[in-house]
Amino acid sequence: MANNLGLKVKPVTETPQSEIDRVSAWINTDDYKEKNFARTSLVINPAHACQPLGAELAAHAFEGSLPFVHGSQGCASYYRSTLNRHFREPAPAVSDAMTEDGAVFGGQNNLHEALENAYTLYKPKMIAVFTSCMPEIIGDDLTAFIKNARNKGIVPKDFPVPYANTPSFNGSHVHGYDSMLLSILQTLTDGKQVEGRCTGKLNLIPGFDANTGNYREYKRILEAFGIPYTVLADISDVFDSVNDGTYRPYPGGTKLDDAADSINGKATIALGTYSTSKTFSWVKDNYSGKHAALPMPFGIAKTDAFLMKIAELFGKEVPASLKEERGRAVDLMTDAHQYIHGKKFAVYGDPDYLLGYVSFLLEMGAKPHHILCSKGTKKLEKELQALLDASPDGKESKIYINKDLWHLRSLLMTDPVDAIIGDSHGKFDARDAKIPLFRFGFPVFDRVNLHREPLVGYQGVTHMLSTICNKFIDIVDDTCDDRHFELMR
Amino acid sequence: MSHEIKTVEGITKESTQEMIDHALDAYPEKAKKKRSPHLAPNDQASGSACVKSNKKTVPGVMSARGCAYAGAKGVVWGPIRDMVHVSHGPVGCGWYSWGTRRNLMSGITGVTNFAMQFTSDFQEKDVVYGGDKKLAVLLREAKELFPLAKGISVLSECPVGLIGDDINAVAKESSKELDMPIIPCNCEGFRGVSQSLGHHISNDTIRDYIIETREFPDPIGPYDIALIGEYNIGGDAWSTKPLLEECGFNVKSVWTGDGEMEKIAATHQVKLNVIHCYRSMNYMCKVMEEKYGIPWIELNFFGPTKIKESLRKLAELFDDNIKAKVEEVIAKYDPQMQAVIEQYKPRLEGKKVMLYVGGLRPRHTINAYEDLGMTCVGSGYEFAHTDDYDRTAPEMPDATVVYDDASEFEMEHFANVLKPDLIGSGIKEKYLFQKMGIPFRQMHSWDYSGPYHGYKGFPTFARDIDMAINSPTWKLVKSPF
Structure with a gap:
């Protein structure tokens, strides 16, 4: 039965070293870059995940809320383990474990059985349902399924079951987050608007x-x-829940x-x-x-x-304490500018983070040279361009929308920069380019506790600035010759 | 093989059944009925499975299982280093399984190894109009950009099978056009009940498309063997392969850790298949036995007792030359292993471990813990079959709890009752148990350590287990106020 492709039986061969050397050199060239950028169908090392991952993050973020994947159980395991690895925390979530027969009969039976079991076993205050590929392809009607579940008494009539369609073949994790959050808010606020009431919040x-x-x-x-x-x-x-010897599924x-x-x-x-x-x-x-x-x-x-x-x-006025905090952050920026000014960066990530990196770097006099988003829009490109246009340090920058980290590798090898800002997946590019990677993005699988260091606000500025400048100083110390190894930097 | 009946103080069949019954009481009636046959006290003397397995996961219970795609991409195909593995479908599946299994590889990434994430990144239009054309184009692109790749695997994700794409036809045509093996693997995640079917489908694909398409250039010798079901997690194969070579064997191919496609394709020529992970690769061992008359032997490379037993079992199949070499190897490493035991056993004696993993580890590692003076008080698999549980029964102490496709609820309950000193399971379980103050090691990924296989692995294993259990941090969990 073997050899279904009808290929000629050949001897086992070793790739000649000369070929390995040739290709190793070639993948760093402009010629390769051109071919690499000519890709229309193959995506290599994308910097984004699929919608349901983001939906799960939103679903975890409410009191007593149990994320619920309507789809194959393998999907749920993938999302959960991604969050486990990034946060180094539990991420309890269930799936309704659809299999082949679900494809034929639809997923209602699975969904109902799973709602009953999850509600009974894990005693949530809310179950937030989102979909993976299978029900999206076969066209499951979540609205009807959940309504039927209530009518059958599987969950109490007033028990919140927000649900979102989060097809993986559309958008990225940030869109799934948006859809799930929207559904949760729509569900929870339904009928709660009170004319004339203001929480003051x-x-x-x-x-x-x-x-x-x-x-x-x-x-x-x-x-x-x-x-x-x-x-x-x-x-x-x-x-970032406590460890006091008690596991709490909804901390x-x-x-x-x-x-x-x-x-x-x-x-x-x-x-x-x-x-x-x-x-x-x-x-x-x-x-x-x-x-x-x-x-x-x-x-x-x-x-x-x-x-x-x-x-x-x-x-209200901005409080004096925050104004002082601003002053301290700016003080650090002026003190440390020499370690980052003029340095070129490659930055990639989710659109909102990307805009943030670019603003920060321009404020420091650094150059966000390659700016890459593997799931972005024309609107994002325009917004990024506007930031660049407003600064002399943005003049040579280029924006790459819907390009991946293998494209980024070509950029780094043909037009080098000093560092990358991204997530753990950028470490391969960083190693090949022999430059540091600053893991400000998501996910971080290979360093501890970075997700607890703020990036936003004046404290975030201080943190990013110190991390970047000290790394560049480390590099000087690690690579300079003895004569230039000095006490002061 | 007769095993001495092992018991654990305070654990009887009745106490275990009572613990199981309590857990089951929390389930709704239908789920209770479904879960009940998957939980039972071990009957060590019977030497056979005490639980049902390989059944559909009960919806909504929080299973740790993955899917067929995970079994195909993550387990069987992913470790083959010189092939481009395309996750065909939406972006997520390939992204989640990118670099998250720790099957280490030799070579230069992007040149001779392809430990990367290749995907067709399906969009709405691909779902509507089909992805076959896109697949044909991306295969050309892969060939052009990675000229030293020895082949390409196409691993289907859920939508591909549901919309009726014909990846087999595309693979066949592209294979001719590009003059390279392009292997279609219909491993959509909705198939079967767990990652296990993904292993089986991938084995069948190797049978149908790969084996026998290459031949070793040199004549085959009497000691030419293959190492099957060794995935090089944390460098395991870099411990087991040299060990077998030290014993006088030529390891012609490894399936599939740090694997090379052409050597896998020529494996039909070897004299013996040594299998480590039976669950994921027994299928091809049986095919090679039936079709090419290659015998196979299942060995265990965890802990000095099992390694020694395994090497002697292996030597029995060969001549005095091998037997002598194996004894030499054992004599060389025994004192080193004894020193490891002497260092760690006093710190670990009497400690209890609960295991919940996949593949072979819920049974194969039990004796390694016992080498360190520890006792296994519960074990189970995410995706095993009856033959795995048959093999587990003699290894586990009598009356300890066996759990198949355990839910998080059950695991938490058992841990509360059994109060183990260590739990060995996966990333999804890790932080839950650590919050309970229970030391934990990831036993799929070796918790970013390894290797754990072979003589080279045992000192690392012992150090890691000691570190987990005896970390002073556990004493700080309860605050004094």
Whole structure:
């Protein structure tokens, strides 16, 4: 039966060293780059995952919420282990384990059985359902399935079961996050709007962000303002929970009541306009109070804008403590600028983070030379270009939308830079190019605790700046000859 | 083989059954009925499975299982270093399985090895109009950009099978056009009940497309063997292959850790197949036995007792030359292993371990823990079949709990009752148990350590187990206030 391809039987061969040397050299050339960029169909080392992964992150971020994958169980295992590896934390989630017969009969039986089992065993306060490929292809009707589940008494009538269609063959994890968050908010706020009621709170929508330090930073800023707030949705506590000898499947998350009442908020700010666009456009039309969408507060100017927006919405001054914090961050920037000024960077990542990296680097006088997004839009390209146009350090930068990390390798080998900002997957490119990789993005599988170091706000500026400058100084110390090995740097 | 009946103080068939019954009480009636046959006390003397296995996962219980694609890409195909493995379908599956199994590889990435993420990144239009044309184009692109690749595997993700694409036809045509093996593998994640079917489908694909398409240039000698079901996790094959070579064998190919496609394709010429992970590769061993008359032997390279037993079992099949060499090797390493045991056993004596893994480890590692003075108080598999549980029964102490496709709820319950000193399982379980204050090692990935196989692996294994159990950090879990 062997040899179904009808190929000629050949001897086992060893690839000649000369060929290995030739190809090793060739993959670093302009000729190779040209062929590499001519690809139309093969994607190599993409820097994005699929929608349901993001949906799971949103689903974890509410009190007592159990993420629920409608689809194959293997999908759920992949999302869970990705979050486990990044946060080094539990990520309890279930799937309804659809198999071949689901493809024939649809997934309703699986969904109902799974809802009953998950509800009974894991005692959640909410089950957040999202889909992987199979039900999306066969066209399962989640609305009907969940309605039928309630009618059959599988879950109580008032038990929240938000659900989102998150097809993996469309968009990326940030879009799945957006869809799941939207559905959760729609579900929880349904019928909760009270004419004339105002909670006096700010609703903060951070967007897809797997850095728990950032959430703590937002909360600290709002506490400094003395403004009551609800974070929609809060993954801190969920993904940086304590170890005191007790396992808690739901260690934190936005309170369901707070989320429900968020529709009566005084104001709502959505950060990360690319991972909250659907949610924000719905919020704008349905939530009370004022609304604003801002880029993530990376760097000084974007943090300033964030704080001023809060001040404006709540009629308050920016607190003195934050103004001092700004001053300290700027002081560090001026002190350390010489270690980063003029350095060229390759940056890649999710759209919202990417905009943040570019702003920060330009503020430091560094050059974001190669800017790459493996799932982006024309709108993103324009927004990035506008940032670049506003700075003399952006003149030579180039933006690559929908290119992958194998494209990035060609860029690094033919037009070298000093460092990369990205996630752990960039380590292969960084090694080949012999330059450092700064793991500010998601996921980080190969360093500990980086997801707890904030990147946003003035504290984020300090953290990024120190990390980058000290690495460049390390390189000088590690590579200089003895005569230039000095005490001071 | 008769085994001495091992017992654990305080564990009886009744106590174990009571623990199981308590766990099952929490389930709704239908789920309880489904889960019940998958949990049972071990009957060591029977030497046969005490649980049902390889059945559909109960929806909603939080299973640790993966899918057929995971078994194909992650386990069988992914480790073959000189092929381009295309995850055909949406971007996620390939991204999640990119670099997350720790099957290490020799060679230069992008030149002679392809430890990368290749995908057709299906979009809506590919689902609507089909992805066959895109596949044909991307295969050309792969050939052009990676000219030293020895072949390409096309691993289907769920949508491909559901929309009725014909990757087999594309592979056949492209294979001729590009004059290279392009192997279609219909391993969509919805097939079967776990990653296990992915192994089987991949074995069948090797049978249908790869084996017998190459021949070794040199004449085959009496000691030419293949090492099957060794995936080089954390460098395991770089311990076991040299060990077998030290014993006088020529290891002509490794399936598939740090594997080379052409050598795998010529494996029909070897004299014996030595299999480590029976679950994932027994199929091809049986095919090679039936078709080419190649005998196979299942060995265990974990811990000095089993390694010694295995090497002697292997030597029995060969002449005095090999027998003498094997004894020399054992004599060389025995004192080194004894020194490891003397270092760690006093720190680990009497400690209890619970295992929940895949493949072969829930049974193969038990004795390695016993070499260190530890006792296994529970074991189970994500995706095993009856023949795996048959092989497990004699290794586990009598009356200890066996769990098949355990849910997180069950594992948590068993750990609460058994209070193990260590749990060896996967990344999804790790942090749950650590939050309970229970030391943990990932036993799929060796927790970013390794190798654990062979004599080279045991000192690392012993060090890691000691480090996990005796880390002073566990004493800080309870605050004094």
